Amino acid sequence: MEGELYSIGKVGEICKITKKALRYYDKMGILSPDKVADESGYRYYSKRNLLAVPVIKYYKQSGFKLEEMKDFLKGTTYDFFDKSFRKKISELKDLDKEINLKIRSVKDWHDLIVEAQMVIENNVCDVAIKYIDNRTLTFLDQDFEYHYMDSIINIEFNNYIDSIDNAITGPVIICFPSFEDKINGKCNKIRIMQETILKIKEELSVEFGGWMVATCYHIGGHETINETYKKIQDWTKSHGYICCEESYERYVTDYWTTENVDKFVTEILIKVKRKK
Structure with missing residues (x-):
């Protein structure tokens, strides 16, 4: 349901993510709960927020750090995406060279x-x-x-x-x-x-x-x-x-x-x- 809220435990169960990670995302300003209960401090997430988890996972898979995701998740221009993605591709190519060098060195030895x-x-x-x-x-x-x-x-x-x-x-x-x-x-x-x-x-x-x-x-x-x-x-x-x-x-x-x-x-x- 559109208005339904999910507990942090339920979000972890549905999205296969730990409570520790969700709390850290909140701390970093990446994914914050829609509601925090006053007395218990329990965190609750809407379905819309729930759907941000697969996006975050994909950014992580692509090599982006949490700090780099903030603007993407908030919504930004295609020009910003273009520049950010080009920069990341360049970084990953350098990393790929470094890893291949290490693999070659270890394999030859x-x-x-x-x-x-x-x-x-x-x-x-x-x-x-x-x-x-x-x-x-x-x-x-x-x-x-x-x-x-x-x-x-x-x-x-x-x-x-x-x-x-x-x-x-x-x-x-x-x-x-x-x-x-x-x-x-x-x-x-x-x-x-x-x-x-x-x-x-x-x-x-x-x-x-x-x-x-x-x-x-x-x-x-x-x-x-x-x-x-x-x-x-x-x-x-x-x-x-x-x-x-x-x-x-x-x-x-x-x-x-x-x-x-x-x-x-x-x-x-x-x-x-x-x-x-």
Whole structure:
């Protein structure tokens, strides 16, 4: 009935909303009862007010805060609606980018953890030949002093990423100009590389992949990684391959993920070609 009033409990029951929310709406000036009993303080709502609840729910669903709804609910111009809705669309698009960035970051890190688990559980330490898909990475050339932790959790590189307004994801990859110099303790220059989430300018990027490599996982600390390099060298010689000078270390799990160096997983990649 048009003149019928509904108690706050009945409104909650009909509209599937809590009394606490209705009281808060009243406090915020969003939805006030039509009548408040003098003695009991009970709140009563008309059918017209009742119908405001689905509208409020839809505004909330659309991302509007209670403060932003006030003018909409009181009635305003289409021009005001237009400007307000355009602003909200822009805000939500920015929020969508931020959420997608976070999802991508977590997913890529999770993928590395799963990869490391599979490598360790199955003791995958055999040398293999495989093709590396081409991808675009950002990079920074640096000095190298065999301090792996400083190179992998790299403050200078992270500051650089901040300076170009980007975000990184996936494994850290380090390129060593000469793997023989590297394993002999003579390497003093490296190129640290990682994938960016946002588009990167061409002059700030480098192509990685598009070639065949001899690859082998190394399980454990980086101090013993030369053993895996030696394994790759011996395998390639006995299988008719020639190793190129550059090598890459792809850090699947490392200091970013665990303090237990025995659980570190590093993939070593060396470009190869067949002996003629």
